[in-house]
Amino acid sequence: MKSTKQTSISSVFKPYLRPKTEYKGGKNAPAHIEEVVKLSSNENPLGASPKAVEAYQKAATGVQVYPDQTAVRLQEALEQAYKNELPQNQFLCGNSGSELIDLILRGFVREGDEVIFSNPCFLPYAVFSRWYGAKLIDVPLKDPDYSLDVENILSAVGPKTRIVFLTSPNNPTGTYIPKAQIDYLLEELPGDVLVVFDEVYWHFADAEDYTTALPYVEQGYPVISINSFSKTFGLAGLRLGYAYTTDEIAAYLRQICKPFLVPGPSIAAGIAALEDEEFIAKTVRTVLEGRQQLELAFVELGIRFWPSQGNFFLIDPPLGEQELTDYLLEKGIMVRPVSAFGAPGKVRISVGTEAQNTRLIAALQEIIVG
Numbered sequence: 001m002k003s004t005k006q007t008s009i010s011s012v013f014k015p016y017l018r019p020k021t022e023y024k025g026g027k028n029a030p031a032h033i034e035e036v037v038k039l040s041s042n043e044n045p046l047g048a049s050p051k052a053v054e055a056y057q058k059a060a061t062g063v064q065v066y067p068d069q070t071a072v073r074l075q076e077a078l079e080q081a082y083k084n085e086l087p088q089n090q091f092l093c094g095n096s097g098s099e100l101i102d103l104i105l106r107g108f109v110r111e112g113d114e115v116i117f118s119n120p121c122f123l124p125y126a127v128f129s130r131w132y133g134a135k136l137i138d139v140p141l142k143d144p145d146y147s148l149d150v151e152n153i154l155s156a157v158g159p160k161t162r163i164v165f166l167t168s169p170n171n172p173t174g175t176y177i178p179k180a181q182i183d184y185l186l187e188e189l190p191g192d193v194l195v196v197f198d199e200v201y202w203h204f205a206d207a208e209d210y211t212t213a214l215p216y217v218e219q220g221y222p223v224i225s226i227n228s229f230s231k232t233f234g235l236a237g238l239r240l241g242y243a244y245t246t247d248e249i250a251a252y253l254r255q256i257c258k259p260f261l262v263p264g265p266s267i268a269a270g271i272a273a274l275e276d277e278e279f280i281a282k283t284v285r286t287v288l289e290g291r292q293q294l295e296l297a298f299v300e301l302g303i304r305f306w307p308s309q310g311n312f313f314l315i316d317p318p319l320g321e322q323e324l325t326d327y328l329l330e331k332g333i334m335v336r337p338v339s340a341f342g343a344p345g346k347v348r349i350s351v352g353t354e355a356q357n358t359r360l361i362a363a364l365q366e367i368i369v370g
């Protein structure tokens, strides 16, 4: 007999946790393609630092013991990597950049609070904010260059605004926020609004007026940076990320970091990855050269693209977004349509190795030139 209790439990489900749209996973490349070129997730085409992988494997022999309670060794390695500009207690480590976004929301958002973000942008800002009952305020990037609409962000701020998300370089547009704009925005924002500054692609930014969140955190603004080991460091499978912020905010958020949060092998790999400057430099070089290679090809093929400071490009595809994605998949090249990110009809393509880029360019050429 069916219990009547079963019919009532859904009445206490949180209304904002009901899914709006169902997630549709991507398709796989055809089986006959031997080497699939994955340009769909902005991963490192060189793989991971061999030193990080070695450290991970070595640490695997000790998995019977609990890791450091607070990942303090990784915080200390971060202090080193940041040339002692910030003390270790201003770093927070977690199981990916995405998890840290969730941690921040858990710490700051009450039901009915407002969070501001600017589409097209990284999906988790909106998706995770909904889990806490936040009201989502989208102040879209400006048309057609996808620059930040600082004035409209400031007009959208009210007494319920808790968080403003900024991303530089931004995913999926590849655009960045010039330093002067951030200076102005932070000057104008009320002191009780937290700025979450997502800078996971900062290694690839070479614009003269690019800045990370570091100078603002050092000046004591209520800013927290989001960083990840998934992109430059090539450790996406490990789920490792970090944030840095003022000592006040770091101490507050550390209270809700679960003990033993970051696995020991991940801590070991993260430390080795930070120390492997040679691998970081090689990665950056590969991306900057690849960006040039792809830019030239896009210009030559007449494909509209947005200048990128990341390891990927947003393009206006020569076919429909799904058509192009399916076509390239048939050739063994995976790319990402980004309508769900707020860029309808556009496609995001990660920068690969020179050989991978060449394969992509050849496939695009076939469409356009025939």
Ligand SMILES: *Cc1c(COP(=O)(O)O)cnc(C)c1O
Pocket (backbone or CB within 6 Å): 096, 097, 098, 099, 122, 167, 170, 171, 198, 200, 226, 227, 228, 229, 230, 231, 236, 239, 240, 241
């Ligand atoms: C990839 C990415 C992240 C974090 O990725 P994790 O794998 O969760 O560490 C955060 N922000 C942006 C904009 C990203 O593209």
